[in-house]
Every structure is written in structure tokens, then in C-alpha cells.
Amino acid sequence: MKYYTFEELKQMAFSEGITGNKVTIGIWAKMKGFLKKKKQMNK
Numbered sequence: 001m002k003y004y005t006f007e008e009l010k011q012m013a014f015s016e017g018i019t020g021n022k023v024t025i026g027i028w029a030k031m032k033g034f035l036k037k038k039k040q041m042n043k
Helices: 006-015 022-032
Strands: none
16 A cells, blocks of 8 residues: 655646645545545654
């Protein structure tokens, strides 16, 4: 399984004509079948 950063997903979305913010890119990624994984930041 390959993990993508937000920047990589953003570039893929822009190449398909999707413009917008995190929400629209997230919806596009979910419709394309990409999984979302949250990372815990060390505090």
C-alpha cells in the first residue's frame, strides 16, 4: 500500500481539473478510492 502526502494528492487533483481547498480535495480523494489516515503529532 502506498501512502500519499497531501501535497501529492493535491497535485493529482489539480491535474484532473479539481481546484479548491482541503475539503474539495479530500472529497475527490475519497471518491477516487484513496484512504485517509490521520497521524498523531508529538506534542
